[in-house]
Amino acid sequence: MPATDTEVRLDKVLVIIPTYNEAENVETIVARTRRANPKVDVLVADDNSPDGTGEIADRLASADDHVHVMHRKGKEGLGAAYLAGFHWGLGRGYDVLVEMDADGSHQPEQLPLLLEALKHADMVKGSRYVKGGSVVNWPMHRKLISRGGGMWTRMCLGIGVKDPTGGFNAFRANTLRTIGLDEVASAGYCFQLDMTWRTLKKGLTVAEVPIEFIEREYGHSKMSKDIVVEALLRTTLWGVDYRSGQLKELGHLALERVEQVAGNLKERRRKH
Template sequence: MVEPTVPVLVVIPTYEERDNLEPVLSRLHAAVPTADVLIVDDASPDGTGELADALAAADPRISVLHRAGKAGLGAAYLAGFAAALRGEYQFVVEMDADGSHPPEDLPALLAALDDADVVIGSRYVPGGVVRNWPMHRELISRGGNLYSRIALGVPIKDITAGYRAFRRQVLEELDLDEVSSQGYCFQIDMAWRAVQAGFRVREVPITFTERERGRSKMSGAIVAEAFWRVMCWGTSRVLRRSHGRDDAVSGGPVRA
């Protein structure tokens, strides 16, 4: 099990999450009191950044990275990863600010790093639960995961999930400068790169609950980006296989 003294940084991107931020942080520190938090705010017009600054001033475990404007989820996480690697953090966590990723499940994600390099909080493995999501959203999510799983040839049930924990080594060894995906395609991209690099990816069940406050950032453009990029990656994989060069899943490097 991950020792409580191991430095852990939870990266939480925010854009107009003022009503959700404080309750999520309270639950997070109740679950893992030693975790540090980096809030990456994209100049939220609702004052989320100012609230984050006030919370950081009152709690040394919280810090804030202000960005000039809304530049996408992927870019926010990459900025957070860069900050984590400048520090001594050994484990880095992705978590949404809207409460859909239960902080109470974070100890299970961290514990699973005992025998994994990337741990995904999964809605679609046994024990995973989805609550209060409109049927069309769940169908899009399940369809996107099935499509990605088939196209990329990976066994990950919830490759679009945004609640996950990384060992520092993963972020150090992946070429993050090449990652340009946004939206939930960023999550597919990161998992796909980890699999290709031979890192051990494990899923643990979580209870995902649709946000109670604020608006979802999902859009048709986000879905279209994911569809297009996965199609390109899948086509490239098929071409590599046809030339005997596919090491993405079987026959590739395996981390000890």
């Protein structure tokens, strides 16, 4: 069932921060998250970073009971890290699970906006492209890829979400249990779209709140051509499947209408 107006327990919030070679950023983003949101827990999901990110996260966890670390075997992609984090959090009874980047592009000071909106939604996206949202210090090619991907997604899938690929997202635990996490196979750029699309297909509500997205100051973006290509291919295939289903439904409705009209005509002839 879609979300109701019932309160979400904000004292059971888990912020999942995937990391791979984020030694320059992880301590700062964890500190900012805890300072701006003292009641939340943080899970650093590290993909065996060779730069020592995992060791820094362990040190942070040893000093703060609200910080936890998941050490993964190797670099398996953003989507796999989030899925592991979701299962970790669901198994420990969290009511809200949040996706947030480690590089500071998602500002933890804006997390309360997402949590407030989640009281009346099943998933909330921090959106760069709704009124009040913005992107800071992005090169033009990144803007074109992001904007173009959103337009292509809306056209293929017929959805109204302005920032379907945005990665600053909050979910109710029941939403994640409903949408079929074990069936998600998407990796990076496409993972966020996959989660949004699955939520919408289940008839659940997706809300967007404006955020200021800031390009990372330290380290390197994990965006690659392969990730973009995967997103385009998967979105196109989902769109073909979705539109085919719509056409089949229209065909069935048209056939039913024809049969109804034919039946009415036959009944009139019988009476006359």
